[in-house]
Amino acid sequence: xxxxxxxxxxxxxxxxxxxxxxxxxxxxxxxxxxxxxxxxxxxxxxxxxxxxxxxxxxxxxxxxxxxxxxxxxxxxxxxxxxxxxxxxxxxxxxxxxxxxxxxxxxxxxxxxxxxxxxxxxxxxxxxxxxxxxxxxxxxxxxxxxxxxxxxxxxxxxxxxxxxxxxxxxxxxxxxxxxxxxxxxxxxxxxxxxxxxxxxxxxxxxxxxxxxxxxxxxxxxxxxxxxxxxxxxxxxxxxxxxxxxxxxxxxxxxxxx
Numbered sequence: 507x508x509x510x511x512x513x514x515x516x517x518x519x520x521x522x523x524x525x526x527x528x529x530x531x532x533x534x535x536x537x538x539x540x541x542x543x544x545x546x547x548x549x550x551x552x553x554x555x556x557x558x559x560x561x562x563x564x565x566x567x568x569x570x571x572x573x574x575x576x577x578x579x580x581x582x583x584x585x586x587x588x589x590x591x592x593x594x595x596x597x598x599x600x601x602x603x604x605x606x607x608x609x610x611x612x613x614x615x616x617x618x619x620x621x622x623x624x625x626x627x628x629x630x631x632x633x634x635x636x637x638x639x640x641x642x643x644x645x646x647x648x649x650x651x652x653x654x655x656x657x658x659x660x661x662x663x664x665x666x667x668x669x670x671x672x673x674x675x676x677x678x679x680x681x682x683x684x685x686x687x688x689x690x691x692x693x694x695x696x697x698x699x700x701x702x703x704x705x706x707x708x709x710x711x712x713x714x715x716x717x718x719x720x721x722x723x724x725x726x727x728x729x730x731x732x733x734x735x736x737x738x739x740x741x742x743x744x745x746x747x748x749x750x751x752x753x754x755x756x757x758x759x760x761x762x
Contacts, residue, residue, distance in 0.1 A: 529556030
């Protein structure tokens with residue numbers, strides 16, 4: 507007896523995908539995975555050298571864009587079948603010390619930009635009767651951590667945005683889901699070790715075990731490729747009935 511594979515080779519041939527934050531980490535891994543499945547991949551990032559390098563590796567198209575700039579998003583010429591909202595930044599500080607402008611910038615990048623991009627691509631998806639929006643959220647879309655008011659609130663908002671899109675798009679062949687990893691081995695995580703050490707008053711080499719993985723039963727970082735596989739699954743035929751869902755890869759954090 508033969509069984510169908512969840513994600514047949516070339517399942518996304520003929521599809522166009524847009525991945526934000528594509529210059530490194532999760533975005534680069536997602537771009538590679540979708541390209542492997544046959545998609546024509548477009549990568550957005552403000553890192554011109556990084557996004558060009560990854561685009562060359564996956565035979566994709568780089569776009570240098572500051573996603574906190576609403577006019578820059580409006581100027582994009584995009585019509586895609588798959589949107590992966592992945593771009594993100596982090597800042598660690600107590601609420602009373604959190605710079606309001608940095609708070610605004612984090613929300614602009616991680617919540618307002620996904621809304622603007624979804625608003626741009628949904629009409630084309632509706633017209634074709636097929637589309638996939640996958641938002642790379644976080645365990646912080648469901649759980650809070652101290653000193654991360656902007657990041658946590660943006661991710662909670664992204665979860666809500668995804669669910670609203672799922673409801674509106676349900677009868678149009680378009681799905682909207684989130685992927686919610688714990689701490690992933692990326693430059694974003696590595697870059698916050700010093701800030702976390704300062705905020706918690708501990709040595710930098712204690713941060714991984716004492717802070718980042720303290721609430722995670724599976725005591726390791728998530729690999730970018732694991733997140734990419736989850737994104738690809740949500741674009742696959744096996745996930746046709748999944749919409750408005752949050753797929754957790756948090757090592758058991760939210761189960762505790």
